[in-house]
Amino acid sequence: xxxxxxxxxxxxxxxxxxxxxxxxxxxxxxxxxxxxxxxxxxxxxxxxxxxxxxxxxxxxxxxxxxxxxxxxxxxxxxxxxxxxxxxxxxxxxxxxxxxxxxxxxxxxxxxxxxxxxx
Amino acid sequence: xxxxxxxxxxxxxxxxxxxxxxxxxxxxxxxxxxxxxxxxxxxxxxxxxxxxxxxxxxxxxxxxxxxxxxxxxxxxxxxxxxxxxxxxxxxxxxxxxxxxxxxxxxx
Numbered sequence: 352x353x354x355x356x357x358x359x360x361x362x363x364x365x366x367x368x369x370x371x372x373x374x375x376x377x378x379x380x381x382x383x384x385x386x387x388x389x390x391x392x393x394x395x396x397x398x399x400x401x402x403x404x405x406x407x408x409x410x411x412x413x414x415x416x417x418x419x420x421x422x423x424x425x426x427x428x429x430x431x432x433x434x435x436x437x438x439x440x441x442x443x444x445x446x447x448x449x450x451x452x453x454x455x456x457x458x459x460x461x462x463x464x465x466x467x468x469x
Numbered sequence: 470x471x472x473x474x475x476x477x478x479x480x481x482x483x484x485x486x487x488x489x490x491x492x493x494x495x496x497x498x499x500x501x502x503x504x505x506x507x508x509x510x511x512x513x514x515x516x517x518x519x520x521x522x523x524x525x526x527x528x529x530x531x532x533x534x535x536x537x538x539x540x541x542x543x544x545x546x547x548x549x550x551x552x553x554x555x556x557x558x559x560x561x562x563x564x565x566x567x568x569x570x571x572x573x574x575x576x
Contacts, residue, residue, distance in 0.1 A: 396507070
């Protein structure tokens with residue numbers, strides 16, 4: 352069974368940092384691209400970042416570029432999102448999701464809440 | 470960036486109705502479009518990929534079509550479990566973008 356489990360969320364002050372993790376199981380992690388998507392309270396889905404299966408290419412939304420870093424460890428079946436210089440509008444439920452060539456996100460995690468507030 | 474615009478934003482319907490949601494892209498995305506169903510407290514579920522292909526396990530009352538810049542999602546004979554928010558997403562290029570969502574609510 353495919354499982355994606357996020358962790359590392361919580362309350363952080365503006366300007367602070369947080370590192371999210373996504374533990375993957377039930378599939379060959381290294382064959383899939385991985386992604387972070389967020390949903391702010393009362394808002395829609397927003398793509399945040401993507402990383403290719405081998406980790407060679409990364410992509411970011413303009414709203415997080417230069418502040419967030421996506422990475423992966425295929426040996427540990429793990430995806431990460433390092434979030435620095437956090438702002439109030441980064442407050443959201445962050446979910447990881449997988450994709451493969453020609454396909455969109457077929458499995459998602461349940462998400463982890465990040466709250467940025469003083 | 471490719472903008473995705475869904476209409477309507479909210480749709481009120483009854484069990485048994487047939488409803489259609491439209492998604493427009495600001496430039497051609499060929500058939501690189503997905504539809505997701507999102508219920509509160511749950512992970513989004515993939516319904517449609519490549520504009521019209523049904524994802525595994527999705528009931529046949531869901532259908533979709535379109536190409537280029539205009540796409541539709543149709544739900545025939547709405548069931549109680551179908552009431553949710555639906556999102557389109559283009560995966561033709563980066564940045565990936567979602568429509569703003571269409572909430573399907575019970576009339």
